[in-house]
Amino acid sequence: MTSTATKVDLSPVPVTVRPAARLAQLFAGLALYGTSMALMVRAEIGLSPWDVLHDGMTQRLDWSFGAITALTSVLVLALWVPLRQRPGIGTVANVVVIALSVDLVLGVLPPAHALPWQLTLIISGVVLNGLATAIYVGARLGPGPRDGLMTGLHARTGWSVRLVRSGIEVGVLVVGWFLGGSAGLGTVLYAVSIGAITQFFLPWTTVPGRR
Template sequence: MKKTILGFIRLFIGYFVCAIGMVMTINANLGVSPWDVFHQGLGNVFNLPIGRASIIAGFIIIFIDIYFGQDIGWGTIFNMIFIGIFVDFLMLNRLIPIFNGFFPSLIMMLLGMLVLGYGCYIYIGAGFGAGPRDGLMVVLTKKTNKSVRFVKNSLEIIAIIIGYFLGGSVGMGTAIMSIAGGYFFQFAFKTVKFNVAEVNHRYIKEDIRFLKDKFIAVEKGEV
């Protein structure tokens, strides 16, 4: 129980760090992130705000994860909900500064990508499953034996292309993040000697199986 509680604490710390990194890239004002280009495009098609489009995209990507064999954990579900909540909290309370100059904004964006990489390390390492997009990165890293950098860059470039043709906006920062994002993630993971392919996650199906076995044991009078 203590291990589980500490794991969930780590999970939510990771989400908060990810939210800080995301807000840093947003406040840099150099262009939305690659996935947000996709969310914008999806929102344009279905006339939805970007936050709701992001949730819908998350559900779609979960099904893609399952297709490729990536199991779903509680962390996958919580990721879609709480990172958005933390992002709104940081932005509404203006806890992270906004820069208008090009070079301060560029530094903010680059640091944001690095912070986001460490945030992903913290929450994925908790072992409750990766978020929908990170889960796709993890399962494709395992299946292709390619580097995190290569897989992440490839996914984000695809997201930009689809999002652009759906009407999403692309800025200079978007291009930088799509190219450099994978390098920053790989650097962050290497500094803490973290290999996403070696993480043993606890998935929802395992908890359901555990509860089912407990229920059967109670019915048989074995507990």
């Protein structure tokens, strides 16, 4: 399975290729991604590195979680300019749909207090996050702001994707933790499993390009 997943082509494909199906896949994946974030927030036992930052900023600015994710997305997009990255439909949709969906689910899902329910939420959230990532990335309509920052730095510096991603996520995790963001068991679980989960689903969710 690993060898198959590494051969998946995720380069952007023109919108004119199967537009309806790919747009539906994009929006579904982004909505599920926002849902997965809400599940992890309500578990209250640690978040993904970026969401630790979002959580810390939420406490300092008293904005909704979704509004903070949109704000950081816009700030990250500003860093695309010197990296000469080009946004696509998927990039813009990423900012809007995730922000709306995470706030919507947080509005109806209460926090978990019992450990079995917390573990259920965090495990479900991490697995759903990996599936959702594969779905929206597999639509091949442009990277999200944070993915584009990673690939842009990789292209400009020549550093490995693994090194760039690790550096970014450690940086935002540290800043988020200092701001009071929630880091813990969920953070560790996310870090060690999200890559493998996403890779597992990509071969089934990635749409083919023009042949």
